[in-house]
Amino acid sequence: MFRHTIPSQETDLVMMAREITQNFISPNAIELDQRVGGSTDFATINLLAEHNLLAPNLPSEYGGLGISHLATAMILEEIAVGCAGIATIISTNLHAISPIITAGTLEQKQEYLPKLTNKTPHLAALTLIEHKPNLDIFAHPEAMSISRSSIKVKKGSEEGCTVLRGHKDYVMNANIADFFVTMYSSTPYGDKKDLQVIVLPMDTPGVAVGEVRNTLGLRSCSANEVVFDNVEIANNHKIGKPGSGLLVFMQNLDRSVAYTGAICLGVARAAYETALKTSKIRMYMGRPSFEESAVSYALVDMATKLNAARLSVHLACSLIDSDLDFSQAASKSKVIASSVAQEVTAKAMEIVGGRAYLYGHESEKYLRDAKMLSIVDGSEQFHRSLIAAQF
Amino acid sequence: MFRHTIPSQETDLVMMAREITQNFISPNAIELDQRVGGSTDFATINLLAEHNLLAPNLPSEYGGLGISHLATAMILEEIAVGCAGIATIISTNLHAISPIITAGTLEQKQEYLPKLTNKTPHLAALTLIEHKPNLDIFAHPEAMSISRSSIKVKKGSEEGCTVLRGHKDYVMNANIADFFVTMYSSTPYGDKKDLQVIVLPMDTPGVAVGEVRNTLGLRSCSANEVVFDNVEIANNHKIGKPGSGLLVFMQNLDRSVAYTGAICLGVARAAYETALKTSKIRMYMGRPSFEESAVSYALVDMATKLNAARLSVHLACSLIDSDLDFSQAASKSKVIASSVAQEVTAKAMEIVGGRAYLYGHESEKYLRDAKMLSIVDGSEQFHRSLIAAQF
């Protein structure tokens, strides 16, 4: 896989995404970042829905554009150049519908998937992992909580029906989604075999969206608590066979994590481009700082690493598209894209200097977004473990 | 502990060490490095013996200079600027006699310690850790072998006497030492409680120095195999109470590891100074490369890190001198000095460029010496474990 090309109609979509980003997303990114308390940019979401970009890789039978993973990643990168949070709203959609696509029943597909391709935006939320809401406690959620659940489960009145009580926290898209995908364990602190993935409409009786959670970055993609108050789960909400939860979770994490990698690329690219532009106009010791080799060589290293990361993300997407083994490549793409994004955004701040440290300067936002992305869809360390599991 | 000063008579010794280094050690360092097969620079060792620098921290009652750990570390740094291998010969002495000083009997002290302060050089060797001599096998010796020994032990004829068979490998100073300190386990692959440290003259019947081991760096300090062929260990060779081996080992590792840190400083300083000097005369794009901020800022970072590492080494030594708790500080000094030395020597090669990559250029030797030092007295990762053990 030496170069990953996409057909020209997909290229057109990527260029359209770039144009939308320049005209509508970038100009509002700072303002969205600074609004406190999870407000949502519905105008942009409407616009994306209009162009059918809320889940562009959905097959046309569900109203989607049916484009490749690779083109989808490229679109996400373009949007993330403008605002990583908006891109994360889309990737959360994609991650949420992935279990339905790979393991859902035809009925589930027909019920939920077309929502995302409607001209009127309907979004999906995802909450697979649990978090202890105690600020003082070290929560390595990926290491600890995949197979654990604080949600209490009891048998429902009807056969096969389950009743859930408890809550999930830090659920992205929760306040704007029509439905959401989540996971519970039928035995508390039980075996991995007891995990079950389900899809639920947000208006299911007993489901309530709770408090807003303010985050370090990706603020235009809001996160909320979701409360379950004796929610009855009928069998037709369960995705996959009983006990298949972990498998479904891991499989779809692998399919989705490269998208987060693509968003990392977008943030890093935006930071790099801002730094490059600034270095050519900002004076340092009487000349543009770009003429200092300390600055220009740092930019060279940033560009070099960014390119290596992009190739890794594209490889993972191509492998998914070609139906080859992609799980290692997907984890690797997250590890490298996330670490490169953190490094590039920090260096970019140093190069931009002065104003970059003020709240509301784009460089400062890039740093926070990149850091936040490092935990989305599993931390670097978690993905290193996944890679290592195959040694 | 904000600055670590030493009395003026100790300063004089450090300056003397610097002078000896400039006049006698530096000029031969490259040649010694390139001799194949563990030849030893007896002229320099004689010179050091003459100035009583083979174990300068020994108390005067054993003929030593009785100087502080701090001054000793400074002397080692000075010598390592010229040749890290020669400095390692001394630090191996110091490490070898450390168990005798802290846990030996008066008879043992009187028998062995004065050898190192004699005008005719007598050296000490040390071999505490075992190595599997299989090149294909991952040997994380520090993690695996402290409490393990392939040396076969049986009861001797006399009461309390033990007979050893087997071998220790990669024993520094073995071919030039008068005596050596080693450790065995009275039960094979046994408990840590079964470890015993002993001191043996090299001419003990059954002890033989075997093959020379060529190393990546520190080549002027030779390493050999040592073979035990039914060696009878009388009780008066045992150091410390039965079962105290691990304690004696750890205690003296802590006391000695800052010396290795000091040698790392010396190598890093030599590499930094060579790079600085070269950058001011070597032309790059028509001007001295130092005028490129990519180069001069890199040198600034090297100097800054080198200084932080030096302060850490000096803190550990001061704590030993003041009889305060030093074990954390000692491990930290190794971790930081060793990693800074590796980073500085690699950057220095890049700055010197071209000729630095030729065999026999000092910069290339510094890199190899620094890498080699990272494993001497325990790898960085091993010392991180020691630090973490107190969390």
Added chain:
Amino acid sequence: MDTFTWTEEEIDLIHEIRELATTKIAERATYLDSIGDETQDWVIPELLSRRNMLSPAIPREYGGRELSMCMHAALVEELAAGCAGAAAIVVANNYAVTPILVAGSKELKNEFLPYLTTKSPNLACTAINETRSDYNLERPEMSSEDITRILTFAEHKDETAIINGSKDYIINGSVAKFMLTLARSSESKQKSGLQFYLVPNTTPGIDVAEVLRKSGLRACHTVKIDFHNVTIPEEYKVGDGAGYLLLMQTFDRNRTLIGAIGVGVAKAAYEMALEAARSNQIFSGTNSYSHYVSSTLADLSTQIDAARLAVMRAAYYIDIDENYARVSIMAKLYATQVAQHVTSTAVDLIGRLGFFVGHPAEKYLRDAQMLSMIAGSDYLHRHILASQL
């Protein structure tokens, strides 16, 4: 062996400030961080003034604690462990006090220093940086511009000085009792034309032009200030004619304290990560992350210790008046980088919760980033240090 050890009173003071910093100050700082830095808050200055900690280096004769730089650095570290912004308030005061202590007249000292040692809190500031027309696509003709390019001008007339210009990035600036302002006193563009002026905040013509909303360090209010015909008595000149040297000395000395802030933030982040790992039984033998987490923490702790040593050495050099310019830059560079590395790694170790607003780890991260900006960029410091290699 010239080993430095604290006296018992000093240890008590350190403990007292640590206690204050990690309780009341940290609590207020968390609140201030959440509401942004639009206004000057007085809770933290009041807490500090009650302990006479607003400018603790001021000599006893003016009511201060007359702390050594070593002790000062140790206390700034403790304050920063509670809140880096609170520590920055104290350091900003010390920036303003330094030129007065070094070169001010007895009268100036008597008049102004006691403001910072009274029970009711007062702040001071330095007005040095200027927003430059740096963003200029065309390369300027003159290539001799440098960091001391100061455009604010002070005209001397009838035993007064009339100051016009604009100054940026002024911590404490909106409410400072007095402002140490750097201006040119003559038409000369040379460094020799620089002069410090002490400007009381009651002088007419001082306008807050902009409030800077910062990514971190939000507990210290920071503004841009315009000077319109600000007229002060000529006696308010500080150190006649030695402006450039005084500026360098002020920066060299106080840079060490910025390093101390770095050590403090890093320590707080490290301790939080350690505590989190402990309370989650990460170090129990059965946790597969044990070795990874513990050796990462060991590395952080190693670096924090080295940074503290670098800061303390610089402070000690200042106290004994050895050449401290070089070591103070190293201390600042190293401690800042360590702070940024440690706070970022701590967020990773703490995991998802550390990424949410309101978690201290997230604040430490932003505060540590800011340290690269105050008192000059890392590039600038490397530039200065390179000339001394």
Added chain:
Amino acid sequence: MDTFTWTEEEIDLIHEIRELATTKIAERATYLDSIGDETQDWVIPELLSRRNMLSPAIPREYGGRELSMCMHAALVEELAAGCAGAAAIVVANNYAVTPILVAGSKELKNEFLPYLTTKSPNLACTAINETRSDYNLERPEMSSEDITRILTFAEHKDETAIINGSKDYIINGSVAKFMLTLARSSESKQKSGLQFYLVPNTTPGIDVAEVLRKSGLRACHTVKIDFHNVTIPEEYKVGDGAGYLLLMQTFDRNRTLIGAIGVGVAKAAYEMALEAARSNQIFSGTNSYSHYVSSTLADLSTQIDAARLAVMRAAYYIDIDENYARVSIMAKLYATQVAQHVTSTAVDLIGRLGFFVGHPAEKYLRDAQMLSMIAGSDYLHRHILASQL
């Protein structure tokens, strides 16, 4: 989707070369590394020539394999996994062949290319670098010197060219059948004065001035060569007048292969560390180092994959003749840095045994370091790339 996949024959060839590299070549290379690089050894060239691998890019009509750059890079990676020095021999040949292929006359191609495709091994080389009087305390007057400052001069007289000068860092130089020599063909100091000449090694006046003893890459013999009135027919000019462009093109294309060497060495070191960890049961759940070692290895493997992608992309751009200068520099920079990081970390992971001469890990470390030196320093590459940002 323009996904590149190997054909079955290509996969077979890759496996064949991997087999050769990791057995016979690696064995010989270990021996050569131990004795130093004082002499030219012929065992490895012979092994390569038997597979027609000494210059596999040469077109079939001259007896070569006519490999694409992608395939070439893949095979160089495999060779380098056995021995980076062996790979460097092949790459050095390709440096020499590139100007001939790009700009040489049909006659030159017919006369010289077949040497490198015969069963009996021949080598070629480029003589470009010059040892400069760089170590000069005084700053020279002219500041326009750059990498193309070539002092070797070719005088054109009576349909011959007479070359005088001195060239350094010439891999394969002592025995090369022919030598692509860069010289000035006119008094002009401009880049336009540069010209490549093909110098057969039988020409009188060629002297090996010095054998370079290298820290790594010892399997490829490297020398400095003096030219004393070396007289060749004028027809041995390669690409009349386009010397500078030809030079840039030669460097841009072959730089990718240096990146491939980096990937190969890194892969070998990584696989050795992985194998060592496996055979020592590091990955069993009970080993406390498990997570630390495995996540370190996961990182290395991630970086190696990214480096390979960067190299392959550059190779692909060359094959489809897109603008490859930028991507080939990135490939070289990234792959070299990855190689140095991976080989150093592998030594750490393997532990004490990896530090001893004769252990492959120690050789990988030294070989990887050398990659920063051949074909221009990393600083130089950053300089060139910066001008294209």
